[in-house]
Amino acid sequence: MATNIRMTAGRVIFAIVSIITLAACSEPAEEVAAPGPSYDMDALKAEARAAIKEFGPALKTELQNAMSTGGVVAAIEMCNLTAPDIAVATGERHELQIGRTSHRVRNPANAPDEWEAARLQEFLVAAEQGVALKTLDFGAVVETDEGAVFRYMKAIPTGGLCVVCHGQELAPEVVDTLGKLYPEDQARGFEVGDLRGAFTVTRKLN
Ligand code: HEC
Structure with a gap:
């Protein structure tokens, strides 16, 4: 007993x-600190950077063209309509997904997921410590329900052109158009040199 x-x-x-x-x-x-030997991190990062090198300038060219031909309101509409298409086309060419996100988004569809939000916070801390924004990036292999995924983010600085639509003092027609298209806009009040957001790349590994 x-x-x-x-x-x-x-x-x-x-x-x-x-x-x-x-x-x-x-x-x-979630995170795999040391990716398996089968992943060539340098190659994965290089491919992500190559896609970003295409995507960033393509967006900027479209933006500048729209601004010089149709003015700032047309350019806002271009960003609204064309930016996602350019992202899809670039992603398809490089066999990955590419987009932009931010700690303060204009379009809620660009809101960061948990992983991206954590990276953005790290970028903000690094920027505050004086690390140059153009050197800020991060890549890792992450385990998800659907298997291993390579994720990469690269900081986007606020430049002189950007403050026309993301700055502190916006022209009345900019405020008007943004108000109509993006009632939940958080992407205003940036100064040149601030972290505006980041490019974000995702690529399935199996
Ligand atoms: C003509 C106005 C305009 C200018 C100039 C402009 N943007 Fe934007 N930006 C927008 C609009 C509109 C969106 C929302 C696009 C969408 O719906 O996906 C946006 C979205 C973004 C996003 C995606 C995250 C978010 O907030 O939704 C980033 C990052 C961004 N802009 C960075 C920049 C940078 C960097 C520059 C300067 C090189 C710049 N923008 C210049 C209008 C502008």
Whole structure:
């Protein structure tokens, strides 16, 4: 009888330990700190950077063309309509997904997910510590429900052209148009040299 009770207690303790272990294991193990040897991180980063090198200037060219031909309101409409198409086309060429995000988004569709939000916070801290924005990037292999994914982000600084639509003092027609298209706009009040956001690249690895 006494042995039985002891055994039962033992089982209970075993059960409790198992539950604790299970709970610990089921925590989202999102990030893989050291990617397996099969991933060529340099090549993955190079491909992401190549896509960004195409995407960034393509957007800027479209923006400048729209501004010089149709003015700032036309340029806002261009950003609204064309930016996502340029992202899709660039992504298809490089077999990855590319976009832009920010800690303060204009379009809620560009809002960062948890991983991106964490990187943006790191970029902000680094920027505050004086790290040059153009050197800020981060790439990692991340485990998701759908398997391993390469993720990469690169900081976007606010330049002189950008403050026309993202700055502190906006022309009335800019305020008007933004108000209509983006009632939840958070992407105003930036100064030249501020972190405006980041390019974000995702690529499935299997
Ligand atoms: C003519 C106005 C205009 C100018 C100039 C402009 N932007 Fe934007 N920007 C927009 C609009 C409109 C959006 C929302 C696009 C969308 O709907 O996806 C946007 C979105 C963004 C986003 C995506 C995140 C978000 O907030 O939704 C980033 C990053 C960004 N702009 C950076 C820049 C940078 C950097 C510059 C300067 C090189 C710049 N913009 C110049 C109008 C402008």
